[in-house]
Amino acid sequence: MAASLTQAERVIAVDVNPGRLALATELGATDTIDAAATDDPVAAIRELTGGGAGHVLESSGNVRAFRQAIDADAIGAVIAVVGAPFGQEAAVDVVDIVNSSKRIVGIVEGASVPHVLIPDLIGLHGAGRFPVERLVTSFPFSRINDAAAVAASGEAVKPVLHL
Structure with missing residues (x-):
């Protein structure tokens, strides 16, 4: 959803859950790839982009998906990582990262300036351009x-607990 607010020509959503892919399309993805239904999601991304993605946001917390995100990137790409499973390590091809000038960036809580970002998001939401409620399921x-069950199954994008 946020990527569709940028000047990106193509926003590709990759997931194993068809419902989340449909939601991604509704919220601005130009293309979707069902990683469970394709033999090689990396090849699919490379084909859609003509050689590799320039910017990737890896949010699954899946080590295999993280590696695929790196492999699907173009020269000079930036891979932003927001999902990380505790206690797991990922093997990466260091030569590919160096020779292709790829950058891997970890992001905690958006790496934003809250007093700037929050008013911007509220303004976008008010203008109907950032329907965050489409991602939230309240319990x-x-x-x-x-x-916890719908989060684990992928049925809900962002389960939120309330009193």
């Missing part, structure tokens, strides 16, 4: 196990 705190 009363008493249904915390249900929230």
Whole structure:
């Protein structure tokens, strides 16, 4: 959704959940790839982009998807990582990273300036350009196990607990 607010010509969503891919299309993705239904999502990205993506946001927390994100990138690409499983390590081809001048950047909580970003997001939401409510599924705190289950299954993008 945020990428569609930029000047990006192409926004490619990759997921294993068809419902999330459909939502990605509704929220601005120009292309989708069902990683569970294709033999080689890296090749699919390279074909769509004519050689590799210039910017990638890896948010799954899946080490295999992280490696695929690196492999699907063009020379000079930036790979931003926001999902990270605790206690897992990923093997990367250091020669590819160096020779292709790729940059891997970790991002915690958006790496933003909150007093600038939050008013901007509120303005975009008010203008109907950032429908964040489409990503949120609310649960009363008493249904915390249900929230965890839909998060694990991928049924909900962002389960939120409330009192």
